Amino acid sequence: MLRFILRRLLQMVLAFFGTTLIVYALMFAGQGDPIQALAGERPVTAAQRAYLTEKYHLDATGIGGFFYRYFNYLGGLLRGDLGQSLTGRQIGDILAAAWPVTVKLALIAMAVTILVGVTAGVIAGIRRAGVFDHATLVLTLLVLGIPTIVLAPLAQYFLGVRWPIFPPTAGAQPSLWALLLPGIVLGSLSLATALRLTRTSVSENLRADYVRTARAKGLVRRRIVGVHVLRNSLIPVVTFLGVELGNLMSGAIITEGVFNIPGVGFNLFRGIRTEDGPLVVGIVSVLVVVYLLSNLVVDVLYAVLDPRIRYE
Amino acid sequence: MRVRRLAAWTALPLAVTLGLAACGSGGGSGGASDPDAAVRIEIAEPQHLVPTNTNETSGSQVLSALFSPLVDYDEANKPHEVAAEKVTSSDNKVWTIKLKPGYTFHNGEKVTADNYVDAWNYGAYAPNGQNSSYFFEKIAGYDDLQGETPKAKTLSGLKKVDDLTFTVTLTEPYVDFKTMLGYTAFYPLPKAAFSAPGVLADGYEQAPIGQGPFKMKGNWQHDAKVEVEKYDAFPGQQPKVGGVEFRIYQQPTAAYADVLSDNLDVIKTIPTENLSTAATDLGDRFQQSPASSLQVLAFPTFQKEFAKPEVRKAISMAIDRDEITKSIFKDSQQPARSFVSPVVAGYRENTIGTAGSFDPAKAKAMYEAAGGPKKIELSYNGDGGHKDWIDATCNQLKTNLGVDCVGTAEPKFADLLTKLKQKQSVGLFRMGWVMDYPSMENYLGPLYSTNGSSNYYGYSNPEFDKLLAEGARAATEDEAVKKYQAAEDLLAQDMPVIPLRYGQNNFGHSTKVKNVHVDLFDRVDLLKIERA
Numbered sequence: 019m020l021r022f023i024l025r026r027l028l029q030m031v032l033a034f035f036g037t038t039l040i041v042y043a044l045m046f047a048g049q050g051d052p053i054q055a056l057a058g059e060r061p062v063t064a065a066q067r068a069y070l071t072e073k074y075h076l077d078a079t080g081i082g083g084f085f086y087r088y089f090n091y092l093g094g095l096l097r098g099d100l101g102q103s104l105t106g107r108q109i110g111d112i113l114a115a116a117w118p119v120t121v122k123l124a125l126i127a128m129a130v131t132i133l134v135g136v137t138a139g140v141i142a143g144i145r146r147a148g149v150f151d152h153a154t155l156v157l158t159l160l161v162l163g164i165p166t167i168v169l170a171p172l173a174q175y176f177l178g179v180r181w182p183i184f185p186p187t188a189g190a191q192p193s194l195w196a197l198l199l200p201g202i203v204l205g206s207l208s209l210a211t212a213l214r215l216t217r218t219s220v221s222e223n224l225r226a227d228y229v230r231t232a233r234a235k236g237l238v239r240r241r242i243v244g245v246h247v248l249r250n251s252l253i254p255v256v257t258f259l260g261v262e263l264g265n266l267m268s269g270a271i272i273t274e275g276v277f278n279i280p281g282v283g284f285n286l287f288r289g290i291r292t293e294d295g296p297l298v299v300g301i302v303s304v305l306v307v308v309y310l311l312s313n314l315v316v317d318v319l320y321a322v323l324d325p326r327i328r329y330e
Numbered sequence: 331m332r333v334r335r336l337a338a339w340t341a342l343p344l345a346v347t348l349g350l351a352a353c354g355s356g357g358g359s360g361g362a363s364d365p366d367a368a369v370r371i372e373i374a375e376p377q378h379l380v381p382t383n384t385n386e387t388s389g390s391q392v393l394s395a396l397f398s399p400l401v402d403y404d405e406a407n408k409p410h411e412v413a414a415e416k417v418t419s420s421d422n423k424v425w426t427i428k429l430k431p432g433y434t435f436h437n438g439e440k441v442t443a444d445n446y447v448d449a450w451n452y453g454a455y456a457p458n459g460q461n462s463s464y465f466f467e468k469i470a471g472y473d474d475l476q477g478e479t480p481k482a483k484t485l486s487g488l489k490k491v492d493d494l495t496f497t498v499t500l501t502e503p504y505v506d507f508k509t510m511l512g513y514t515a516f517y518p519l520p521k522a523a524f525s526a527p528g529v530l531a532d533g534y535e536q537a538p539i540g541q542g543p544f545k546m547k548g549n550w551q552h553d554a555k556v557e558v559e560k561y562d563a564f565p566g567q568q569p570k571v572g573g574v575e576f577r578i579y580q581q582p583t584a585a586y587a588d589v590l591s592d593n594l595d596v597i598k599t600i601p602t603e604n605l606s607t608a609a610t611d612l613g614d615r616f617q618q619s620p621a622s623s624l625q626v627l628a629f630p631t632f633q634k635e636f637a638k639p640e641v642r643k644a645i646s647m648a649i650d651r652d653e654i655t656k657s658i659f660k661d662s663q664q665p666a667r668s669f670v671s672p673v674v675a676g677y678r679e680n681t682i683g684t685a686g687s688f689d690p691a692k693a694k695a696m697y698e699a700a701g702g703p704k705k706i707e708l709s710y711n712g713d714g715g716h717k718d719w720i721d722a723t724c725n726q727l728k729t730n731l732g733v734d735c736v737g738t739a740e741p742k743f744a745d746l747l748t749k750l751k752q753k754q755s756v757g758l759f760r761m762g763w764v765m766d767y768p769s770m771e772n773y774l775g776p777l778y779s780t781n782g783s784s785n786y787y788g789y790s791n792p793e794f795d796k797l798l799a800e801g802a803r804a805a806t807e808d809e810a811v812k813k814y815q816a817a818e819d820l821l822a823q824d825m826p827v828i829p830l831r832y833g834q835n836n837f838g839h840s841t842k843v844k845n846v847h848v849d850l851f852d853r854v855d856l857l858k859i860e861r862a
Binding site: 054064065066068069070073105106107111112115116171174175178179182185186187189190191274275276277278280284285287288291293 | 375377378456457458459460461463476478551552553554555577578579580581583584585587588590591593713742743744747748
């Protein structure tokens with residue numbers, strides 16, 4: 019098991035350098051005039067331009083300039099310095115402020131997904147073709163069909179403004195209550211997927227040979243479902259949830275914007291809008307690490323759930 | 331056994347969530363009826379909170395609480411003294427600024443002439459890279475502070491006379507200098523703002539110390555809020571609220587939802603998608619006031635097909651401004667037929683004359699006689715919500731001029747400007763202008779003079795440049811206005827741009843505040859606002 023984890027860790031280092039290189043190259047290529055973007059529609063004075071150009075090595079262009087800036091950036095990164103955003107703030111500070119609230123939001127979304135999605139999925143799987151099954155199928159179809167960009171403002175308007183059950187926005191230091199609505203909205207998409215995945219998996223496993231054997235042995239239904247079926251059915255669900263955790267961290271762009279939560283997605287969106295290259299690359303680099311880590315956790319869980327996967 | 335372990339995994343995230351949430355709570359909304367409680371105003375994350383580095387509305391809204399300007403503008407948008415006792419000049423070249431006694435910075439320092447001189451020198455010194463540096467370019471010695479290694483560190487035009495008096499010598503006489511002094515860049519900085527002469531202290535921007543009616547309450551909490559509270563030793567007019575919480579929003583729709591449910595007190599700009607329902611949502615808490623912005627369609631006059639003024643006038647005449655303002659903008663903007671905004675002294679209605687009256691038949695005849703191009707392209711930045719009116723304008727040009735018209739979106743305005751600088755063909759393009767200080771010159775000089783900082787049209791008219799220079803050198807403001815008006819008349823003949831719409835502040839407030847005013851600079855008047 020230890021060697022398995024070690025090997026995965028080494029793969030992570032390679033993946034990290036590969037992805038940051040790609041992200042950096044994309045940002046470098048897509049950059050128009052970041053100084054002008056920062057100034058909006060106002061003219062930029064020559065002095066201001068010269069100052070920013072020098073500070074961010076923006077005069078280093080072409081292939082040579084790209085590698086110069088990339089290695090400069092990597093060097094800082096290895097020293098734990100994410101650099102400064104174009105507005106002069108330390109990206110490390112920005113992330114330190116943004117991270118906790120996004121993690122909270124993602125965990126709420128995750129909890130909602132697991133509690134509601136997996137539970138409902140198991141019930142729907144056991145009572146296949148029943149009323150509950152059909153109802154959840156229709157509901158999930160609906161949720162999967164509505165993009166977050168529509169769902170989030172709708173939820174905000176109806177549950178926050180029209181019938182003020184939840185506060186309409188959460189802010190920077192939100193209470194659990196304020197984060198619940200955005201958490202549900204954020205989790206709804208993965209909830210629907212998790213539900214359907216669990217349902218299919220459970221209903222398939224219920225018809226498997228080993229279940230028939232267990233039944234023939236006279237085992238109680240609760241034990242059959244709880245131990246034998248669930249354990250085998252959860253493998254695909256855990257895979258999905260692990261990857262989804264990374265998604266939830268970065269995919270909160272829309273939700274965080276609508277509910278005014280200054281998290282990672284909020285800052286990423288601003289970085290992209292203002293062509294703040296250093297900020298975007300900084301956030302994405304950290305997100306890459308989150309993805310890699312959550313993938314690692316999935317693989318390890320896999321190996322725990324099914325020893326056959328522990329290929330050595 | 332195994333089942334239990336599995337259950338633990340599912341329970342873990344939930345437990346962590348609850349734990350984290352418990353740590354983070356306590357930031358909820360406070361009580362409702364405390365008269366000294368802060369009012370909550372929506373802003374975006376400021377870029378900077380140093381006066382000479384702040385040129386966007388969110389930052390200047392915060393600074394307007396922390397600082398008191400030398401001059402402010404009255405109902406007619408004429409300057410009057412606030413922190414200054416007197417701003418005088420006999421020749422419009424050497425200006426004497428006498429400060430009112432009794433002003434102190436929030437750390438107790440007395441405000442003296444030095445504080446102004448130091449702050450302005452810091453702002454003008456090019457290596458400091460301040461955004462509003464160009465505001466000092468009219469002061470003598472500015473050129474010596476430019477370049478990578480400037481010749482001087484201080485402006486030769488700034489001289490301290492005594493503790494409360496200093497003089498400003500300009501390179502050229504400039505009649506509107508007093509008006510300029512109301513701009514954010516001209517606030518003073520305390521000694522505490524500098525760690526060494528000319529070097530701004532590291533933490534200053536996180537908790538700026540000013541001499542205004544409010545002082546910082548804690549630090550600037552990035553992306554979350556900036557809180558200020560009443561400064562009791564402020565000698566000027568005291569505000570009617572105990573403090574202000576400037577709450578930072580990334581999207582105006584979120585702020586709008588908060589105003590609807592009384593979670594936020596003022597939204598300065600109601601998002602376009604909510605404009606049609608704002609009057610029913612908010613009732614008389616939905617308000618409008620004039621703003622200084624001007625939207626135009628500009629011509630690259632260096633291109634042959636748009637070189638003739640008749641072509642430009644015909645296009646202007648083929649656009650039904652009133653219709654677009656009403657159907658697309660729901661009257662949130664006003665149709666424009668002059669090159670300056672109604673908010674400045676010297677504005678005259680309808681200076682573009684017949685070119686501003688919608689007359690399709692005449693427009694088509696004129697366009698064909700002048701040999702206008704068969705195909706027109708309208709370029710705009712796709713990130714600013716301009717698509718609807720550009721498309722509507724295109725449709726009108728198609729119908730009324732019988733030409734082929736397409737709207738071309740550039741991702742950002744900056745991309746459009748880059749193309750224009752390289753003189754690439756973009757067709758007509760949209761431009762917007764927001765004034766820095768209320769003066770006709772601010773609407774004309776930067777935009778249309780030959781070396782104007784925002785002259786992207788390649789427009790050059792020596793006569794226009796001359797009139798503008800004469801206006802700036804005029805002895806009185808009234809004389810200056812006459813020169814500026816003559817210059818505007820030249821623009822009306824040449825039509826380098828088509829004025830389309832004047833902006834308007836569309837703002838709303840909660841049931842918990844009253845007396846909400848939004849000024850020409852998109853700032854809430856913090857001295858007038860009251861709790862209801």
